[in-house]
Amino acid sequence: MPSPSETIRAEVSGWPGTTEAPHRFGGVEFNLGTREIGHLHGDRLLDVPFPRRMRDALIADGRAEPHHVLPQSGWVSFRIRSPADTEAAVALLRLSYDVIAGQLERRRAQKSAISNRQPDQTVGRSVRGLN
Numbered sequence: 001m002p003s004p005s006e007t008i009r010a011e012v013s014g015w016p017g018t019t020e021a022p023h024r025f026g027g028v029e030f031n032l033g034t035r036e037i038g039h040l041h042g043d044r045l046l047d048v049p050f051p052r053r054m055r056d057a058l059i060a061d062g063r064a065e066p067h068h069v070l071p072q073s074g075w076v077s078f079r080i081r082s083p084a085d086t087e088a089a090v091a092l093l094r095l096s097y098d099v100i101a102g103q104l105e106r107r108r109a110q111k112s113a114i115s116n117r118q119p120d121q122t123v124g125r126s127v128r129g130l131n
Helices: 004-012 052-060 083-115 123-130
Strands: 018-022 028-032 035-041 045-049 075-079
Touching: 004 018, 004 028, 004 035, 004 083, 028 083, 035 083, 045 083, 052 075, 052 083, 075 083
Parallel strands: none
Antiparallel strands: 018 028, 028 035, 035 045, 045 075
């Protein structure tokens, strides 16, 4: 039977654009582009970043704990105590992945909209037209 970290790594590595690297504080981190989705400390502890409101909701729902080192940050910690916790850990990582993927897509769409503007739609052109 695979360990919790092996199961989690196998699942997360299958998500589009996800990479894996050694984490600077030990363990393994999962990334989407240059953004960290979360990281595992062995088979027992998962740390995951979220926007503050989501972090607060996850803690209030009992789905995660405040980060074990930075409790006031947007990060959460999740303790893996049983095989059943592995699924919950994957679910937290997937939620983080979806949040980050959405943020990256919105940024791409904004950049595309800006680069596709016609010259008469630029702010400078509009200001000149008002004079």
